[in-house]
Amino acid sequence: MNANNIIKSLTEKFPNEILEPNVESNIRISSYVDKDAIVNVCKHLLETLEFDHLSCECGVDYPDRNEIEVVYHIASYSHPVVLTLKAKLDRDEPQIESIVSIYWNANWYERETYELYGVKYTNHPDLKPLLLPEDMLGEWPLRKDYEGFPNKTAKNLV
Amino acid sequence: MGEIIENVSFTATSAIHEFLKKTPLQDIINWGRKNSLWFLTQPMGCCGVEMIAAGCSHYDTDRFGIIPRVSPRQADVIVISGYVTKKYLPALKRLWDQMPSPKWVICMGDCSISGGPFYESYSTVQNIDEIFPIDVFIPGCPPRPEALIQGFIELQKKIMAREDKGSEY
Amino acid sequence: MEQTIAPSEMLLHLGPQHAIQPGPYLLDLKLRGETVVDAELEMGYIHKGIEKILENKTYLQGITITDRICYLAALTNNEVFCNCVEKLVGIEPPQRSQYIRVIMEELSRIQSHLLGIGEFSTDLGFVTMFLYMIREREEVLSLIDMVTGSRITHSYLRFGGVREDLPEGFAEKAMSVLNDINKKLDEHEDLYNTDKIYLQRTVGVGVLTAKIASDLGVSGPPLRAAGVAFDIRKNEPYLVYNDLDFKVCTEKEGDIFARIKVRLDEIRESIYIIEQAFDQIPQGPLFPVGTPYGRRTPVMRVPAGEVFCRVEDPRGEMGMYMISDGSDKPYRVKIRGPVFPTMQALPPLIKGTYVADVAAIAASMDGCTSEADR
Numbered sequence: 033m034n035a036n037n038i039i040k041s042l043t044e045k046f047p048n049e050i051l052e053p054n055v056e057s058n059i060r061i062s063s064y065v066d067k068d069a070i071v072n073v074c075k076h077l078l079e080t081l082e083f084d085h086l087s088c089e090c091g092v093d094y095p096d097r098n099e100i101e102v103v104y105h106i107a108s109y110s111h112p113v114v115l116t117l118k119a120k121l122d123r124d125e126p127q128i129e130s131i132v133s134i135y136w137n138a139n140w141y142e143r144e145t146y147e148l149y150g151v152k153y154t155n156h157p158d159l160k161p162l163l164l165p166e167d168m169l170g171e172w173p174l175r176k177d178y179e180g181f182p183n184k185t186a187k188n189l190v
Numbered sequence: 191m192g193e194i195i196e197n198v199s200f201t202a203t204s205a206i207h208e209f210l211k212k213t214p215l216q217d218i219i220n221w222g223r224k225n226s227l228w229f230l231t232q233p234m235g236c237c238g239v240e241m242i243a244a245g246c247s248h249y250d251t252d253r254f255g256i257i258p259r260v261s262p263r264q265a266d267v268i269v270i271s272g273y274v275t276k277k278y279l280p281a282l283k284r285l286w287d288q289m290p291s292p293k294w295v296i297c298m299g300d301c302s303i304s305g306g307p308f309y310e311s312y313s314t315v316q317n318i319d320e321i322f323p324i325d326v327f328i329p330g331c332p333p334r335p336e337a338l339i340q341g342f343i344e345l346q347k348k349i350m351a352r353e354d355k356g357s358e359y
Numbered sequence: 360m361e362q363t364i365a366p367s368e369m370l371l372h373l374g375p376q377h378a379i380q381p382g383p384y385l386l387d388l389k390l391r392g393e394t395v396v397d398a399e400l401e402m403g404y405i406h407k408g409i410e411k412i413l414e415n416k417t418y419l420q421g422i423t424i425t426d427r428i429c430y431l432a433a434l435t436n437n438e439v440f441c442n443c444v445e446k447l448v449g450i451e452p453p454q455r456s457q458y459i460r461v462i463m464e465e466l467s468r469i470q471s472h473l474l475g476i477g478e479f480s481t482d483l484g485f486v487t488m489f490l491y492m493i494r495e496r497e498e499v500l501s502l503i504d505m506v507t508g509s510r511i512t513h514s515y516l517r518f519g520g521v522r523e524d525l526p527e528g529f530a531e532k533a534m535s536v537l538n539d540i541n542k543k544l545d546e547h548e549d550l551y552n553t554d555k556i557y558l559q560r561t562v563g564v565g566v567l568t569a570k571i572a573s574d575l576g577v578s579g580p581p582l583r584a585a586g587v588a589f590d591i592r593k594n595e596p597y598l599v600y601n602d603l604d605f606k607v608c609t610e611k612e613g614d615i616f617a618r619i620k621v622r623l624d625e626i627r628e629s630i631y632i633i634e635q636a637f638d639q640i641p642q643g644p645l646f647p648v649g650t651p652y653g654r655r656t657p658v659m660r661v662p663a664g665e666v667f668c669r670v671e672d673p674r675g676e677m678g679m680y681m682i683s684d685g686s687d688k689p690y691r692v693k694i695r696g697p698v699f700p701t702m703q704a705l706p707p708l709i710k711g712t713y714v715a716d717v718a719a720i721a722a723s724m725d726g727c728t729s730e731a732d733r
């Protein structure tokens with residue numbers, strides 16, 4: 033499995049959904065993906081391209097572009113290529129379909145992204161906070177404009 | 191509690207303890223207490239690993255009568271070994287309540303003293319000393335097991351000198 | 360998990376403080392008789408927000424924070440962080456530094472596995488083994504201490520190199536300690552293999568097959584025990600692992616016994632790697648020459664870009680995703696720890712087992728709560 037073939041297969045199957053594909057090296061590829069197509073793209077990756085290991089899923093906040101990106105790192109147990117898929121979401125109301133039905137271990141990653149960034153995952157089996165206590169929900173602490181430190185944490189240290 | 195009869199002390203009342211505290215007998219009791227400081231192993235962070243290491247064969251705190259226990263009901267000392275988060279604080283308080291008196295707290299590591307490397311975190315709790323009556327602070331990140339042992343010995347000295355916060359005088 | 364229970368069922372909370380736990384987490388079990396019918400894991404009790412803190416620290420300060428992600432594998436966490444930054448600025452550590460890093464990381468793998476096996480043994484009630492393992496671990500820790508100056512949080516790696524060269528006489532000392540451990544390990548394995556109770560409690564218990572393990576996204580020893588030879592050191596070699604000869608230890612059964620066997624074998628393999636590294640290590644500088652980056656750059660600006668790096672942690676695949684916006688602090692750091700998916704796989708794994716086996720299964724996965732919570 034080689035990086036160029038993977039990109040070719042992806043862009044042929046999804047000409048309109050895969051945007052700006054980029055081969056960084058022969059083991060790293062990245063691309064933007066249309067947020068409505070994420071489940072179909074993942075299904076294709078799993079079934080035909082041997083991407084059977086969701087390595088990581090996270091959010092990134094870009095307040096100046098008013099966007100939140102959800103980044104998927106999809107790898108494989110049999111070849112060393114890691115695919116970085118990014119989906120752009122609206123920052124005021126981030127929402128994307130969950131990929132738990134395809135990669136089971138996305139479950140906790142999505143719960144984590146939900147409580148830290150406020151990204152709503154539709155069709156998620158059990159979307160609730162994972163790491164933070166319930167009463168911190170809604171503060172979205174990993175967003176760039178979170179006013180935590182020093183107002184909400186250290187009392188007399190600073 | 192039984193009926194209170196004048197000039198008679200029942201063991202069920204605290205009067206006998208109050209009386210003992212005024213006599214030299216308390217020194218003997220304290221001597222016993224200081225030599226059996228069993229601590230609760232509840233590793234909460236990096237310092238927790240050093241705490242476990244201190245309890246094991248190489249550092250061997252058993253020499254001082256300091257033995258690791260895993261149940262709060264059998265422990266005398268709770269070592270706060272790491273970051274206390276907002277989510278864990280209620281559980282930690284509960285552990286503290288479950289321990290029988292007299293009981294002592296030792297703060298191990300910068301995290302539990304002031305927040306340490308995580309003092310600017312959104313999820314940790316600062317100023318633990320307002321919540322627990324802490325007797326000994328051990329600085330370090332993490333303190334070596336030797337430092338923990340020294341902390342225990344300081345606690346023993348405090349108990350002998352009747353200056354600890356764990357028992358009431 | 361449904362909180363309503365049928366008349367013959369019972370809810371059992373293990374945690375947040377419990378004897379089997381390496382750190383606080385809460386395992387809710389629904390029992391019917393002695394069988395676990397449903398399980399749910401709740402964590403976050405030591406969530407420190409490391410990712411947010413890393414965004415507010417300069418790159419050099421960040422190294423000390425990565426130590427505390429998982430305190431049993433501080434060196435591999437340093438490695439993945441430095442690796443990301445090195446890729447972003449485009450430098451490569453000189454050969455000598457790379458060999459030193461390999462030696463230190465393998466030492467760290469040995470001590471982590473020793474503690475992992477030891478903790479597992481206490482949870483089975485095999486406390487003797489715990490004390491043996493800790494005794495060996497202390498020896499390894501003092502080796503690490505000799506080089507880095509601290510026992511568990513080292514901050515030893517720097518961008519493009521390592522902080523300090525190996526002290527004089529380190530190779531001889533290390534090899535004598537490691538040969539000792541190698542011998543003792545055989546004795547310990549004998550003890551495990553001949554103990555009837557141990558065999559009854561581990562063989563065929565908590566089986567994780569290759570198919571299920573890869574579906575659950577598990578990596579590291581639990582996956583290799585199921586027969587999948589997935590090791591980042593081989594699949595995507597970093598440092599000088601290409602020049603070193605080692606095999607990926609696998610077993611077929613996927614049960615608790617196999618997981619412990621894989622860890623014991625990996626300790627031997629690490630000792631073999633260290634031996635080779637001592638033979639091959641060249642002389643030379645510790646930092647790359649002719650670049651503005653290196654030892655004397657407390658404040659450095661990293662070119663904008665993003666990178667995803669993976670290294671092999673003692674517990675599996677450790678990844679880090681770093682975005683730089685050209686300033687002296689990272690824009691976003693995502694830590695993909697190996698324990699996060701492993702802990703996630705725990706509830707499905709213990710479903711259908713006996714409640715007495717829960718402790719053994721949970722401990723054999725070698726979870727580190729601090730890393731899962733971050």
Ligand code: SF4
Nearest residue numbers: 235236299300301331
């Ligand atoms: S004081 Fe340092 S070593 Fe101890 S728990 Fe905190 S960060 Fe870890």
